Amino acid sequence: MLEVEGLHAAYDRVEVLHGVSLTVGAGEFVCVIGANTAGKSTLLRCISRLIPSRGRIAFMGEDLARLPAHRVPGLGIAHVPEGRHVFGGMSVEDNLRAGGYALGRRADLETPLERIYALFPRLAERRDQLAGTLSGGEQQMVALGRALMLSPRLLVLDEPSHGLAPIVVAELHRKLVEIHKEGVSILLVEQNVAVSLAVAERGYVLQSGRVVLEGRAADLAADDRVREAYLGI
Numbered sequence: 001m002l003e004v005e006g007l008h009a010a011y012d013r014v015e016v017l018h019g020v021s022l023t024v025g026a027g028e029f030v031c032v033i034g035a036n037t038a039g040k041s042t043l044l045r046c047i048s049r050l051i052p053s054r055g056r057i058a059f060m061g062e063d064l065a066r067l068p069a070h071r072v073p074g075l076g077i078a079h080v081p082e083g084r085h086v087f088g089g090m091s092v093e094d095n096l097r098a099g100g101y102a103l104g105r106r107a108d109l110e111t112p113l114e115r116i117y118a119l120f121p122r123l124a125e126r127r128d129q130l131a132g133t134l135s136g137g138e139q140q141m142v143a144l145g146r147a148l149m150l151s152p153r154l155l156v157l158d159e160p161s162h163g164l165a166p167i168v169v170a171e172l173h174r175k176l177v178e179i180h181k182e183g184v185s186i187l188l189v190e191q192n193v194a195v196s197l198a199v200a201e202r203g204y205v206l207q208s209g210r211v212v213l214e215g216r217a218a219d220l221a222a223d224d225r226v227r228e229a230y231l232g233i
Ligand SMILES: Nc1ncnc2c1ncn2[C@@H]1O[C@H](COP(=O)(O)OP(=O)(O)O)[C@@H](O)[C@H]1O
Pocket: 011, 012, 016, 034, 035, 036, 037, 038, 039, 040, 041, 042, 043
């Protein structure tokens, strides 16, 4: 479904991705793990065409490399960026509706809204509440729900668990598993190595802009190099 091959990206001519290759198959749940500054967010920004890059990026056979960022959601890729960026002064429901903006003015927003409320009953209860007054975990659910308004085929998530308590992270990841079961492919980027390897099927370890290890999530979690470097075991 998503094929990235030999991807290079730079900021002000300083290269930070040095030939990254990865794939996400249809219906797969893949994670990219790596320490702070490894290049995880940069990789996702390249896929969403938010920054220029060199190398091949194809989605459902379509070459993304030449597409402008505003065309990406229409192809079925929804990107939940780092940080939650909810519109704090707007209600939960208006935040969700804003996620459907790219679908155009006449789009049916009621069907995806009902689906999101079924998935996140807590958001349904708080639909009229200002998003800025929600807890961090609830705000992350709003950010996730907003991305789901596009009924994406591929959900791309940048450190959704950042700054959340372990119990909230567990709940969030259970929701991701549910979304995945509904048929959405997921590319999850996390510093939180143990938890992401527990939910994903396959993973890549990104280190200083290079993929240094890849494999089934269970194998990575058992790999001595991963355990030493990321799990402190
Ligand atoms: N907007 C930016 N301008 C310049 N350098 C950046 C920018 N964003 C990230 N970088 C640099 O690119 C490298 C990779 O960063 P990033 O992709 O944010 O890593 P991660 O998400 O894994 O923490 C880091 O060295 C970081 O300092």
